[in-house]
Amino acid sequence: MRAARLIKMVLLLQSRPSMTAAELARELEVSERTVARDVLALSEAGVPVYADRGRAGGYRLIGGYRTRLTGLGRSEAEALFLSGVPSALREMGLADAASAARLKVSAALLPELRDAATGAAQRFHLDAPNWYQEPETPALLPAIADAVWDDRRITARYLRKDTEVERELEPYGLVLKAGVWYLAARTRGDYRVYRVDRFAAVEFGGADERSGADEGSGADDNGQAGIPGRAGGRFVRDESFDLPAFWAERATQFTRSLLREEVVLRLSKRGALQLPYVTERMAAREAIEAAQTAGGPDAHGRLTVTLAVESAEVAYAQLLALGPEGEILAPSGLRERFAAAARRTAALYT
Secondary structure, three states: OHHHHHHHHHHHHHHOOOEOHHHHHHHHOOOHHHHHHHHHHHHHOOOOEEEEOOOOOEEEEOOOOOOOOOOOOHHHHHHHOOOOOHHHHHHOOOHHHHHHHHHHHHHHOOHHHOOHHHHHHOOOOOOOOOOOOOOOOOOOHHHHHHHHHHOEOEEEEEEEOOEEEEEEEEEEEEEEEOOEEEEEEEEOOEEEEEEHHHEEEEEEOOOOOOOOOOHHHOEOOOOOEOOOOOOOOEOOOOOOOOHHHHHHHHHHHHHHHHOOEEEEEEEOHHHHHHHHHHOOHHHHHHHHHHHHHHOOOOOOOOEEEEEEEOOHHHHHHHHHHHHHHEEEEEOHHHHHHHHHHHHHHHHHOO
16 A cells, blocks of 8 residues: 555656645645655655755655656556546546556656646536436446456346346446446347346356356455455457447437337428427437438428327427427327317417
């Protein structure tokens, strides 16, 4: 622990002209007395740390000292590629690795480039969850993320509707969609998608296909026993698996599986522009393109489309937003509901 802290202190001092004891204490999450002891230890080890006294004083490296301890570790390099999504890093337990990686990169940069990370962070930010939602981090996400990083097979208990099922999974990748985490995993030779917040329990296990290690030994790659997620059970990853392509395909399939009914409606020019914003976008675009191909707008500029919807109830809630820019033609029951809503609305304004 202390060795890692001393390395981090050197990297911090290498990346900045000087730092006060309070600044170092805050960055290292220790007391200022601990900072003073660590500086003394570095000096005794031959690292030229100099202390400037006085109000504007602080610690700095002298003589152009450069540490060679800037090589990125595997986990740090992997985390660095995700550093544009800080909330995702925290939820997967990778915030410390990403912080160390950014610090090493900063220490290796020329002085005039060291503000690059701060400049980028102040100009670009990703806020993944939908509006009006408070995302909750699934309790098992860090464990599942470990399995994904290490290609470790897991045995999972998964809540499906009102029942709990057990599955042997090879976790291939994690996807964050609108604040919800999903796991892409292979089971029985098939790739499937699971919502991470529906996992009730996860255990690491299975024979190690790469080394032939026995799961029952309870030892990790370094011979250490009893460390969750490190006890054998690795699977051979299919290198042809493409997570972005897989997710795009499954997301499209999922969307289409929900759209089981159809609604015929007549749209004004403005209504056709609004339709993708009030209902499922893919279905709206396909409906409008099909109508344009079939004959286009009528003499009054209105376009008649056949729209795939999840249900008549969902269509009622969504298409009301069109107001007078859309007219339901079929099914008749839904048209009657819209006519009744229109009469009630008109009564409010007469």
